Amino acid sequence: MGSRRKRTKSKIEVIKENSDNLRGPLADEVGNDESHFSKDAIQVLKFHGTYQQDDRDLREGRNRHYMFMIRGRIPAGKMTTDQYLAIDDIADEYADGTLRVTTRQAFQLHGIIKDELKTTLQEINNSLITTLGACGDIVRNVMATPAPDIDGRQSKVQDFADDLSDILLPASKAYHEIWLNGDKVYSGKEEVKEKEPLYGHSYLPRKFKVGIALPKDNSVDLYTQDIGLVALFDDENEIRGFNVVVGGGMGMNHRKESTFPRLGDHLGYVSKDKVVDVVKSIIGIQRDHGERVNRKQARMKYLIHDWGLEKFEKELISRLGFELEPYEELPDFDLDLYLGWNQQSDGNWFLGLSIENGRIQDNQEFQLKTALREVVSKFGTGVRLTANHNVLLTNVAEEDKEKIEAIFDKYGVLLDDELSNAIKYSMACPALPTCGLAITESERALPDIVRDLDGVLNELGLEDEKLSIRMTGCPNGCTRPYVADIGFVGRSLDKYTIFIGGDAAGTRLNSKYKDLVERKDLVEEVRPLLEQYKSDRSNSESFSDYWNRVGLEEPEAVSA
The missing domain is CATH 3.90.480.10 (Sulfite Reductase Hemoprotein;Domain 2)
Incomplete structure (x- = not known):
């Protein structure tokens, strides 16, 4: 009987383990004369909220124009007057003069050069915003409903998101030592310790996302999160507990059927006093059992897919010492843009x-x-x-x-x-020229596409429909295109896969409609679907409800 081949860890896992809690080799390279960091250092750099990029429009052979993107960690997207003005100044002084609001309620600054990276991070921290944990294999920015108090519940959810974010921050002092000269400028609610009691020496297998919603209000795309929490209230309008959703995630790979977008499963209900223990224990399961060989299978959604929810729940109970209560029924979710x-x-x-x-x-x-x-x-x-x-x-x-x-x-x-609904309900990721994963255009392409599509909607008398239209330059799905009514996902050079049938409320995955569509043909490929929907829909049936009811036909049949 042949010997079984020994499984090895991915290279990134080795880098994390050897980083001395997110220090090396980054700490040794910050002050050198190079315009960029080494391949090992850039993996550690991500944990500090920064990505090394190069302007692909300016590439000449092996010559690259290196620059850096910095992302803030802003629970629930909440900024003060002074914080916003400080970031606005930093964008002009050190970045490309623009700010970008991300789909995780944070900001990104683009175009910072390495010589000014440390100064930029210090300036951001002086505004009492941290970038620690905005990227990397840890819990990313904790999302929550963005609106200020409308009925007394919103601020309570945001306060909880702020507390949870501090609890889930890495404990390593590396960030403060490397960028802030050892000074603890940003002060979380838990004192920094050198050990990582939550993450361990290898941190998580992949990024981990947490979002907190209110009943009816799914402005955070709850079901696309690794952990989604729905805050439930008592008669005094205080949070009494949370419904817990687990196992969502958007990323996939066009060529690997073993990768796929997934919506989270309803796990159960937990009282507020126990929810932090539940969140930590779920993270612990992913830390201990998540895939560390193949990063394409390393998100928690694949662990739950492979195990099944029942096995996952049993493991959770064994760690907690108690069972979650049944998931409480909720009214249907909707998307409120709060415009x-x-x-x-x-x-x-x-x-x-x-x-x-x-x-x-x-x-x-x-x-x-x-x-x-x-x-x-x-x-x-x-x-x-x-x-x-x-x-x-x-x-x-x-x-x-x-x-x-x-x-x-x-x-x-x-x-x-x-503004038209088509514009308001559209989203695109940055993609080219800065994102290293981008296959196609997105942010620079979608405005023209949306306006062409808007023309078709007006022509058909469908301008009042709230169609979510989302584009990404690669299949990783940063704008959550797989829950959109219409998703355009980068497939190869200037070609896209069209997905149809999600919903703006983020409660349903869409389906692949047509592959390898050239950018110039995207609107014309969607037009027949809109025409058939216009003529055959019943009452106030939405575009995606219609196509989920009748079933997507072959593109040629729809176009005929």
């Missing part, structure tokens, strides 16, 4: 701004970055970043509403009622 003017529970108002593809910038058509700075600084508004990469400006007095609208009008910034 336009909305009143807060204290009588003030907040304004939701649609930020196309999350990019805050000035250009020839409008000066969004300048307008936002003027409004935030003049009126002292709070700033909330949303999972649909929009911005909410909070705490606006009634008498200031018209003044704020006038400022946006002055700079050519369109408000909610001036």
Whole structure:
């Protein structure tokens, strides 16, 4: 009988184990004269909230124009006036002059050079924002409903997200030693210890995502998270506990059927006093049993898929010493973008701004970055970043509403009622030229595609439909395209796979409709689906409900 081949750890696992709790070889390379870090160091760098990139538009053979992307860790996307203004200044001083709102309610700065990376991170921390844990194989930014208090529940969920984020931060002092000269500028609620009691010396097998929703409000795409929590309230409007969802995730690989997007499963209900133990124990299961050889199979969704929910639950109970209660029934989820003017529970108002593809910038058509700075600084508004990469400006007095609208009008910034649904419900990832994983265009391509699609919708009288349209430059799915009504996923050079049939509420996966479609043909491939939906739908049936009811036909049959 032949000997069984010994399984080995992936190279990245070895790098993590040898990093001395996220220090080496990064610490030795920060101050050298190179324009970039070594391959081993960039894997550690991610844990510190930074990705090494190069501008692929400027590549010449092996010559690369290296730069860095920095991502903040901002639980529930909540920023103060001063924090937003500080990041806005940093974008001009050290980055490319733009900010980008991510689909995890954080910001990204692009274009920082290595010589200024340490100074940039210090400036960000001086604003009391950390980048530690915004990337890497740990729990990423904890998401939660972005709206300020409307009925007294939103702030309580956000406060919990803030507390949970601090609890789940890595304990290593490496971040403070390397970037902040050992000074602990950002102060979490738990004292930093040298050991990693939650993550261990190897950290997690892959990134891990946590999102917290309110009943009905799925603005965080709950079912796409590794752990999704739905806050439930008592008669006094206090959080009494949470429904727990596990095993969601979007990433896949076109050529590997063993990879796939997955929605989370309903696990059960837990009281508030026990929920942190539940979250930590779930993370511990993934830490101890997640795949560490093949990173394409390393997300927790694959562990639950392989084990089954029953085995996963038994392992959880063995760690907790108690069972979760049954999952409580909830009303249907919906997606509220919180755009336009909305009143807060204290009588003030907040304004939701649609930020196309999350990019805050000035250009020839409008000066969004300048307008936002003027409004935030003049009126002292709070700033909330949303999972649909929009911005909410909070705490606006009634008498200031018209003044704020006038400022946006002055700079050519369109408000909610001036934009089409197709634009408001669309999202694209950055993709080319900066993302190293990008196969195709996304952020630079989707605006024209959406406007062409918007023309078709208007032609068919479907302009009032709330179609979620999401594009990614690769199959990793950062904009969560696999739950969209229409998903365009990068497949090969300037070609995409079309997915149809999810929903804006994020409660259903879509299905592959057509593969290897050239960018110029995307809208015309979708048009027959819209035409058939227009003629055959029943009552107020949505686009995706219709296609899930009748079943997607072969593209040729639909087009005939």
